Each structure stands twice: as C-alpha cells, then as structure tokens.
Amino acid sequence: MAGLSILQALVPGRLHNVSLQAHAGQMLGLIGPNGSGKSSLLHTMAGLLPSTGQVWLGKQRLEHMPLDDRARRLGLLPQRNQSAWALRVHDVVSLGRLPWHDDNPEAIDWAMRQVGVQAFAEKSVDQLSGGEQARVWLARVLAGCPDVLLADEPMASLDLLYQHQIAQALQAYARQGHTVVVALHDLSLAARYCDQLALMQEGRLEVIGSVHEVLNAQVLSRIYGVDVMVDLAAQPPVVLAR
Numbered sequence: 631m632a633g634l635s636i637l638q639a640l641v642p643g644r645l646h647n648v649s650l651q652a653h654a655g656q657m658l659g660l661i662g663p664n665g666s667g668k669s670s671l672l673h674t675m676a677g678l679l680p681s682t683g684q685v686w687l688g689k690q691r692l693e694h695m696p697l698d699d700r701a702r703r704l705g706l707l708p709q710r711n712q713s714a715w716a717l718r719v720h721d722v723v724s725l726g727r728l729p730w731h732d733d734n735p736e737a738i739d740w741a742m743r744q745v746g747v748q749a750f751a752e753k754s755v756d757q758l759s760g761g762e763q764a765r766v767w768l769a770r771v772l773a774g775c776p777d778v779l780l781a782d783e784p785m786a787s788l789d790l791l792y793q794h795q796i797a798q799a800l801q802a803y804a805r806q807g808h809t810v811v812v813a814l815h816d817l818s819l820a821a822r823y824c825d826q827l828a829l830m831q832e833g834r835l836e837v838i839g840s841v842h843e844v845l846n847a848q849v850l851s852r853i854y855g856v857d858v859m860v861d862l863a864a865q866p867p868v869v870l871a872r
C-alpha cells in the first residue's frame with residue numbers, strides 16, 4: 631500500500647516548509663508542544679488545509695485525485711468530534727462506510743471490536759462518556775478501512791486500559807500495511823508504540839527519526855521548556871517531565 635509524503639508545506643502562521651514521509655506499514659507519531667503545528671500538519675496531509683506545498687499518496691498527487699477516491703483512501707480523526715444528532719453508535723460507525731456507498735457489516739463490526747464499543751452499539755452516542763465517544767469516532771474512521779489513517783490525539787481522553795488497547799489497534803493496523811500518523815502528547819506511549827517520530831516546534835519540523843533518535847532528553851527539555859527525563863531502556867519506556 632502507498633505511504634504519504636508531504637513536500638514543502640507552508641501555511642502562513644501555522645506551518646513553515648514542512649516536508650516528511652510517512653511509510654506504509656509504520657506508525658508515525660507527531661509530537662511537540664501545544665500550538666507547534668501537529669493538527670495543522672494532519673489537516674494539510676488530509677488535503678483539508680490548503681498549503682503551498684504538495685501532498686502525495688504513493689505516486690499520486692492528492693490534489694489531483696477524485697474526491698471519492700481520496701475519501702476512500704485517506705481517513706482523518708479530528709481532535710474534536712461531536713454529533714449534531716443523537717445517532718445510535720452503530721449508525722455513527724456506519725457513516726465511515728459513506729465513501730464506499732455500502733453498509734459492510736464485517737467492516738463495521740471489526741471497527742467496533744477494535745475500539746471496544748460493541749456493547750454500546752444500540753445506545754445513543756450523546757449518552758456516552760467523553761472517552762467512550764472518542765472510541766466511537768475512531769471506529770467510524772476505521773470502518774472506512776483507509777490506506778492512510780490520520781488521527782489527532784486519539785488516546786487523549788482514554789483511561790489506562792483503552793490508551794493501550796487503542797495504541798495497539800493502531801499499531802496493528804499499520805502492521806497490516808497501512809500508513810498511520812497520530813498526533814500525541816504522551817511521550818511514553820509514543821516511545822512504546824510508534825515506529826518513527828516527528829518532533830514539531832513553532833510550525834517547523836525539528837527532527838524526524840526513530841524513537842531513539844528523537845526522544846533525546848536535552849532536545850526535549852529545550853523544546854518543551856521543562857526538564858525532561860527519558861528512560862527508553864525501561865519496560866515500558868518512560869518519558870516524563872521531572
């Protein structure tokens with residue numbers, strides 16, 4: 631399957647000439663302080679935030695792809711989600727099949743199982759807790775089985791069990807040959823589950839590489855403005871502000 635490349639993305643005040651490649655089969659984590667440009671980069675990758683740069687899905691330029699093809703091949707989970715209607719959870723997840731014009735029950739059941747929301751299938755989504763709803767929104771994107779999955783802080787509101795279950799599900803999705811890009815603030819989770827990390831600061835890509843290349847205590851302390859301790863040899867790895 632195709633990876634995703636972004637070349638010289640420039641969005642005034644938000645992104646400054648960002649170029650990077652997300653590879654099929656891998657999970658790329660976007661990290662960096664608040665306002666560093668992670669969401670802007672994800673929206674640019676999804677073709678939703680216009681930039682002067684280029685986005686390539688494999689050998690195809692995203693801007694030149696028909697919209698329905700883009701919708702099938704690229705899925706975005708935004709940072710904030712809400713439903714204007716009190717839809718059933720099953721119906722919300724089914725919306726993920728819209729680009730395919732079908733109601734594929736296997737894909738919908740699979741997506742709900744990945745994030746553990748089968749028990750809520752008949753409930754109204756507005757009657758769920760914040761973390762439960764977050765899992766439903768992710769299931770909706772997974773149900774579309776996109777080649778490239780872009781997720782903005784998918785674990786932010788989840789409890790300890792689901793942080794790990796969702797991180798594992800996203801990693802497994804990448805291992806099946808998909809391209810997964812997640813923005814996240816929990817650097818210990820990033821160290822444990824991501825194959826590559828891209829560290830952003832003030833709209834620029836500061837460094838991209840393996841977990842060991844990017845999670846450097848000195849660099850992180852400078853960028854986050856707080857003393858950071860990094861222990862990548864620990865099981866699981868730990869990255870925390872002191």
Ligand SMILES: Nc1ncnc2c1ncn2[C@@H]1O[C@H](COP(=O)(O)OP(=O)(O)OP(=O)(O)O)[C@@H](O)[C@H]1O
Nearest residue numbers: 643644662663664665666667668669670671709813
């Ligand atoms: N809709 C918008 N219009 C104009 N500027 C915006 C908009 N959204 C974000 N910005 C600005 O773009 C910059 C990057 O914001 P972005 O949301 O991409 O950062 P982020 O790294 O995702 O932050 P966080 O970790 O807080 O979610 C910030 O300076 C922000 O103020």
